Amino acid sequence: MKVNKKISLIISLVLIITLIGIVVKNGFTNNQTINALIKNEDGTERIAYETKLIGLDHSETTLKDYKGKILVLNFWASWCGPCIDEAPDLNKFYKKKPKNVEFLTVNMTSKEKGVESVEKFADQYNIKFPIFLDKKGTLQKSFEIIGYPTTLIIDSDGIVQYRIQGEINREQLNTLVSKL
Secondary structure (H helix, E strand, O other), X not given: OHHHHXXXXXXXXXXXXXXXXXXXXXXXXXXXXXXXXXXXXXXXXXXXXXXXXXXXXXXXXXXXXXXXXXXXXXXXXXXXXXXXXXXXXXXXXHHOOOOOEEEEEEEOHHHOOOHHHHHHHHXXXXXXXXXXXXXXXXXXXXXXXXXXXXXXXEOOOOEEEEEEXXXXXXXXXXHHHHOO
């Protein structure tokens, strides 16, 4: 009888420890997940302004800093052929963008060989626009990015108006932004 009680006690302890582990893991995972896009009842998506961004220069900001402006958000990787092809046009767009437009890029750093790859790319293509890093892939997941490059154009109310998968050029950006 004593053996059965000991076995029952051990099984109970293992179950309790397992359940505690699951609760702790879920709590940690939920803290790491961000919901940068919020689905509206009408089917549109809007950005969560509290979404944090960490710059290549180690600066931190949130999308709230861009509230009230049209936001062009480009997701890319340094090894991506179309991303390389569009970089010069994105630079030109950034240099002559309207004052009510902010242009930000998010590098899929979790898919890179390291931050050095991003820095090398920025130097090689003389990038002047802000580059933010997605070191853990949380932004990619939250913004539902399935391929590179992907560009979101968000109106001044934070509503995603356009999602362009694939390469985009300066003229296309100017056309889409002018419609907002």
